[in-house]
Amino acid sequence: MPVVFVLVVLAIFCLLGAAHWYLWRRLVRDVSVRGSAWRRAGTVLAFALPVLAVLNFVLGRSDIPFAAQRVLAWPGFMWLALLLYLVLALLVGEAVRPLLLRFLERRAAAVSAPGEFSTDGASARPGAEDASSGATADGDAVTGSGTAEAAGAETGGGVACATATGTKAAAGGGKSPGAGPDGDPDGEPDGGTAGDGAGRRGRAKPAALSRRLFVARTVAAGASVAAAGTVGAGAYSLLNGPTLKRITVPLTKLPRAAHGYRIAVVSDIHIGAVLGRGHTQRIVDTINNAQPDMIAIVGDLVDGDVEDLAPAAEPLRRLRARDGSFFVTGNHEYFGDAGEWVDHVRELGVHPLENDRREMPGFDLAGVNDVRGEETGEGPDFDKALGDRDTSRASVLLAHQPVQIHDAVDHGVDLQLSGHSHGGQMWPGPYLAALANPTVAGLERYGDTQLYVTRGAGAWGPPVRVGAESDVTIVQLASRKA
Numbered sequence: 355m356p357v358v359f360v361l362v363v364l365a366i367f368c369l370l371g372a373a374h375w376y377l378w379r380r381l382v383r384d385v386s387v388r389g390s391a392w393r394r395a396g397t398v399l400a401f402a403l404p405v406l407a408v409l410n411f412v413l414g415r416s417d418i419p420f421a422a423q424r425v426l427a428w429p430g431f432m433w434l435a436l437l438l439y440l441v442l443a444l445l446v447g448e449a450v451r452p453l454l455l456r457f458l459e460r461r462a463a464a465v466s467a468p469g470e471f472s473t474d475g476a477s478a479r480p481g482a483e484d485a486s487s488g489a490t491a492d493g494d495a496v497t498g499s500g501t502a503e504a505a506g507a508e509t510g511g512g513v514a515c516a517t518a519t520g521t522k523a524a525a526g527g528g529k530s531p532g533a534g535p536d537g538d539p540d541g542e543p544d545g546g547t548a549g550d551g552a553g554r555r556g557r558a559k560p561a562a563l564s565r566r567l568f569v570a571r572t573v574a575a576g577a578s579v580a581a582a583g584t585v586g587a588g589a590y591s592l593l594n595g596p597t598l599k600r601i602t603v604p605l606t607k608l609p610r611a612a613h614g615y616r617i618a619v620v621s622d623i624h625i626g627a628v629l630g631r632g633h634t635q636r637i638v639d640t641i642n643n644a645q646p647d648m649i650a651i652v653g654d655l656v657d658g659d660v661e662d663l664a665p666a667a668e669p670l671r672r673l674r675a676r677d678g679s680f681f682v683t684g685n686h687e688y689f690g691d692a693g694e695w696v697d698h699v700r701e702l703g704v705h706p707l708e709n710d711r712r713e714m715p716g717f718d719l720a721g722v723n724d725v726r727g728e729e730t731g732e733g734p735d736f737d738k739a740l741g742d743r744d745t746s747r748a749s750v751l752l753a754h755q756p757v758q759i760h761d762a763v764d765h766g767v768d769l770q771l772s773g774h775s776h777g778g779q780m781w782p783g784p785y786l787a788a789l790a791n792p793t794v795a796g797l798e799r800y801g802d803t804q805l806y807v808t809r810g811a812g813a814w815g816p817p818v819r820v821g822a823e824s825d826v827t828i829v830q831l832a833s834r835k836a
Contacts, residue, residue, distance in 0.1 A: 367408075373441050374404045380444050381578070384570040403437075406430050414627065415689075420662040427627040428817075432585070435780065435816035439584045443577035451573055458565045588780065588818035595636035596620075596811040596824040598644055601797060603804060604832040605717070605768050607748035612716025613833035618646035618675065620826045621754070621773020622810025624686070626657030628817050631666040637811045638669045640826050648677040648714065651704065652773045653684020653724055653754030657814070660694045671702045677714060679704040684754040684774065685726035686814070692727065707752060709735040717748035717831070720767075724754045734758065740765045748831075756791045756807050763803045770805045771829065777809030777822030784822060795822070 382396030410430025414423050608615075618641045625634055641649060656663050673679045681704045687695050696706045705712075707721025720743075722734035734753070743749065751767045753759075755774045762770045777795040778784030787794045793807045808827045813819060 370404050370407065373437060374400050376444070377437070377440055380447075380570070381440070381574050385567070385574050403433050407434055407437075420627065420658070423627045431628060431816040432589070432818070435585045435588070435818040436581055438780065439581035439820075440577060443580045444573070447573035447577050450576075451569055454569050454572065455565060458568070462565070584820055585816075585818055588820040589816075592813055592817050592819045592824055593633070596640055596826045598640055599808075599825045599827045600830065601806065601827060602830045602832050603769055603797065603806065604834055605748045605804075606834055607717075607746065607768060608831055608833040608835075609716045609748075610833050610835045612748075612831060613836035615714075615716065615831045616644075616646045616648075617750070617771070617829045617831070618644055618649045618826060619652065619771050619773075619806070619808050619829050620649070620811050621652040621808050622654040622684070622776055622812050622814070623651070624654055624657050624810075624812035624814050625663050625666045629666075629812050631669065633812065634666055635669040637826065638672055640811075642672070642674050644826070644828050646675050646828060648719075649673055649675045649679035649704075650752050650771055651679065651681040651699075652752050652771055652808070653682055654686045654773065654810070654812075654814075655681065655684070655699070656695060657686055657689070659690050660698050664698065667698070667702065670699065670704060673704065680712070680719065680721060680752065681706050682721040682752045682754060683708075683724045683727060683732075685724050688724065688726040688730065688732075692730075692732065707739075708732075709738045711739050711743060714750075716833075717750055717768075718743050719750050719752070721752040722758065725758065734761070736761045736765050740767065750831075756793050756805060759792055759800050759803065759805045762805075763801050767803050769829075769831075770803060772805065772807045773810050775807060775809070776813065776819075777807075779813055779819055779822050780816070781821035 378396060378400035382393060382400065386393040386396065406426070407430050410426045413426060414430075620637060620641065623629075623634065623637060656667065670679075681696075681699050683692050683696070683706075696708065700706055707719070709722050711718055711720040713719075720739040722736060722739050723732055725733060727733045740749065740751070745766055748768045749766070751762050751770045753762065753770055753772055756772045758772070759770055772793075775787045775791045775794045776783070778787040784794055791807070792798075792800070793805050795807050795809050797804060797806045799805075806827070806829060809822050809825050811824045811826055813824070
């Protein structure tokens with residue numbers, strides 16, 4: 355196991371390094387002049403940002419003061435979200451890049467075509483160089499759009515050639531074939547002369563931006579705007595509070611008297627260094643405004659210790675429901691002292707169900723610990739929670755992880771309420787979440803047991819949701835006898 359852990363850590367470090375190198379190349383090197391302010395600043399950021407992300411993960415699980423954890427958490431996690439969408443946007447840009455370059459080449463060729471003919475309509479003499487015809491290397495420069503056409507030359511990528519009425523001459527005064535217009539091995543325009551035509555006239559002209567540089571800057575700017583917009587919208591969506599969803603679930607054994615019973619299901623609140631008291635209050639307000647009959651908190655309430663997070667969890671004391679609020683542990687509770695949190699939520703007026711069961715109006719409500727608790731001898735015990743109940747009554751089970759559905763089926767549960775997956779949280783996360791969860795979000799049936807998975811009301815890591823909005827779900831039970 356230690357060997358596997360080390361290999362996983364090394365793979366993550368390599369992936370993180372490769373992603374930052376790719377960003378540096380596309381957002382810094384390809385769009386800037388060597389020695390420029392952006393080249394220097396971008397290179398520093400390419401080293402500093404991955405270090406920040408790593409420090410946030412390492413120190414966030416250490417014993418440093420909670421205030422210091424909060425200082426690292428916001429920029430560290432937000433950068434990871436931005437990194438993801440910058441990489442995705444730039445990968446899309448790789449497909450756009452050649453198309454845009456070809457479009458600019460064709461446009462420049464169409465503009466320069468008339469220069470191949472003399473003013474009286476006759477073709478220019480083969481091999482002749484006519485300065486008045488505009489056939490110099492800088493004669494075709496499209497300075498208005500930021501592109502330069504040296505009669506088909508491509509600067510920034512390597513070789514620059516100038517065609518003068520059928521004859522080819524090396525552009526840039528005989529620079530090496532691997533260099534750009536300024537002799538820079540990177541192929542970057544550096545403010546040198548535009549070509550040999552300027553040399554023949556004995557005066558230097560400012561070099562126009564090459565087509566490749568124009569395309570690189572266009573793609574970089576577009577990717578940056580798209581990534582920043584996506585992350586900004588995803589953060590606003592989460593921090594603005596969860597969406598209230600409603601779903602009706604028919605249960606065969608539910609008596610008519612319990613028809614329409616409403617359970618507010620909330621999961622993955624993740625109170626911690628990033629999401630604090632205000633986040634908790636928005637969730638409590640959303641639940642209370644729905645006026646449910648019962649509230650179910652199905653795990654991953656916190657990311658931290660009671661000592662640090664008790665003030666942020668305090669709004670839970672104001673949860674209101676006719677039949678009370680109930681809680682089961684998630685895997686994140688066991689990253690710290692789960693027992694302390696079980697005791698603390700009880701003090702807040704929320705009833706923990708530790709492999710336990712309660713009789714509710716018309717059905718049995720059971721709850722099991724998360725599978726992570728098995729490491730400390732506090733894992734789920736379905737026999738204890740469900741073994742001796744009256745099977746003629748409908749049953750609703752609170753279990754944090756969707757994978758617990760198979761045990762629920764074996765014990766004749768009618769409905770399991772879960773969270774854990776976050777619905778994937780950030781696209782393309784749903785595809786990854788599907789690899790580890792039988793249901794990522796929504797209602798599905800497994801034999802005679804139905805499973806509902808909420809996307810959760812918070813976020814782990816970056817406080818961002820893309821393609822998987824946070825929610826609180828009102829599950830309304832329906833009797834088939836009604």
